[in-house]
Amino acid sequence: MASEKSKRGRRSEKSSADALSVGTRCVHAGENRHGRAASLTTDIAQTSVFALPNVDYLRDIVTGKSSDYYYTRNANPTTAAAEEKIAALEGGSGCVVTSSGTSALLAAVLAVCGQGDEIVSMLDVYGGTIKLFDVVLGKLGIKTTFVPYGEMERLERYCSKKTKLLFLETPTNPTLRCIDLAAAAKVGHKFGATVIADNTFATPILQRPLELGCDVALHSATKYLGGHSDLTAGAVVSGDKTLVAKMRDMSVTTGGVLDPGASYLLLRGLKTLEVRVEKASQNAKCIAQHLRGHKKISRVMFPGFEENEGHEIAKKQMRDFGMMVSIEIKGGGKSAERFINSLKLWYLATSLGGVESTVSYPVLASHVNCSKERLKLLDVSPATVRLSVGIESCGDLIADLEQALRRA
Numbered sequence: 001m002a003s004e005k006s007k008r009g010r011r012s013e014k015s016s017a018d019a020l021s022v023g024t025r026c027v028h029a030g031e032n033r034h035g036r037a038a039s040l041t042t043d044i045a046q047t048s049v050f051a052l053p054n055v056d057y058l059r060d061i062v063t064g065k066s067s068d069y070y071y072t073r074n075a076n077p078t079t080a081a082a083e084e085k086i087a088a089l090e091g092g093s094g095c096v097v098t099s100s101g102t103s104a105l106l107a108a109v110l111a112v113c114g115q116g117d118e119i120v121s122m123l124d125v126y127g128g129t130i131k132l133f134d135v136v137l138g139k140l141g142i143k144t145t146f147v148p149y150g151e152m153e154r155l156e157r158y159c160s161k162k163t164k165l166l167f168l169e170t171p172t173n174p175t176l177r178c179i180d181l182a183a184a185a186k187v188g189h190k191f192g193a194t195v196i197a198d199n200t201f202a203t204p205i206l207q208r209p210l211e212l213g214c215d216v217a218l219h220s221a222t223k224y225l226g227g228h229s230d231l232t233a234g235a236v237v238s239g240d241k242t243l244v245a246k247m248r249d250m251s252v253t254t255g256g257v258l259d260p261g262a263s264y265l266l267l268r269g270l271k272t273l274e275v276r277v278e279k280a281s282q283n284a285k286c287i288a289q290h291l292r293g294h295k296k297i298s299r300v301m302f303p304g305f306e307e308n309e310g311h312e313i314a315k316k317q318m319r320d321f322g323m324m325v326s327i328e329i330k331g332g333g334k335s336a337e338r339f340i341n342s343l344k345l346w347y348l349a350t351s352l353g354g355v356e357s358t359v360s361y362p363v364l365a366s367h368v369n370c371s372k373e374r375l376k377l378l379d380v381s382p383a384t385v386r387l388s389v390g391i392e393s394c395g396d397l398i399a400d401l402e403q404a405l406r407r408a
């Protein structure tokens with residue numbers, strides 16, 4: 001309930017608004033800009049800019065004496081609230097939220113690398129990451145060497161004094177192989193590199209790269225952090241405040257910041273992250289077990305299975321085995337397509353991490369630009385289908401998979 005003081009304040013604002021002409025009232029009437037009762041939820045500061053009380057205030061901001069808000073591309077309270085929450089979840093000292101996972105990656109790379117520097121990256125990373133490294137950074141004179149999964153134990157051989165950045169992703173897409181973040185980070189640090197781990201698939205609920213020695217945890221917040229398939233966002237978190245400031249500077253300067261409305265959706269989604277991850281992980285386990293040994297399936301890829309590459313490390317560094325399951329359908333591409341087209345509950349969608357279960361067809365989505373040789377190295381074929389398990393009732397999800405497999 002509003003206090004007498006604030007009620008009085010509103011009345012006096014209203015009476016002064018009455019004195020204004022209609023055009024001015026259109027802009028200002030009803031807009032209680034000067035102090036309000038606190039909401040239980042974080043307000044959406046849906047503004048591109050902040051009204052400043054006087055020139056001294058502006059001077060303090062531009063000279064760095066004050067860190068108050070003045071322009072949303074630089075900082076916004078709704079976005080800052082999301083950043084604080086994600087930093088707290090990853091155990092970092094700061095976070096930069098961006099307009100997509102891709103812009104988060106760009107900000108992080110530009111914070112660390114310049115012309116003539118080199119990146120060492122796992123080959124088993126998101127396709128868009130490979131393209132950004134190869135095509136965009138290549139143009140800027142930053143060279144990337146890609147390390148196939150089977151070579152990760154010999155990672156040292158791929159690094160040199162020029163290596164400024166080591167890029168990791170685990171579990172990988174779509175084969176869900178896992179790599180030892182702590183061991184890889186040690187190698188990166190030996191060469192003085194900054195180590196970034198894409199933690200999109202695991203989320204900070206299941207795996208915390210910073211605690212394992214990595215310098216930056218990166219997210220496509222479009223996926224589990226948002227969790228409802230209704231926003232595109234990214235985040236980079238670090239325990240190193242200087243690095244956070246550099247990443248923020250790059251994000252602000254290249255313009256890849258998040259709109260406050262989307263920041264609100266991200267904040268709201270994050271509130272249920274743990275319950276969503278727990279339920280979807282349970283569902284994934286149950287589905288993977290059901291599909292293992294199925295007569296229409298030649299292989300089930302799930303980090304919780306002993307035969308999955310990196311299972312032992314997944315057991316050690318993850319709290320649970322995740323919400324993704326990939327399968328290989330017997331009969332190859334044609335059967336895989338029939339299976340996908342027959343699903344009724346699982347939507348064909350080239351993303352993941354929403355509350356709804358979705359299916360993706362890697363050779364026509366994340367891996368559409370890969371050569372045959374690269375697909376072989378990545379162990380992906382037209383028979384590979386990736387399942388992003390949601391939070392529905394497991395029995396319904398299995399029944400739908402079963403009827404689609406009968407038609408495959």
Ligand SMILES: Cc1ncc(COP(=O)(O)O)c(C=O)c1O
Nearest residue numbers: 100101102126198200220222233
């Ligand atoms: C693991 C991973 N990292 C990064 C990205 C890029 O994120 P965004 O699409 O939000 O730019 C994706 C997108 O699918 C992804 O799966």
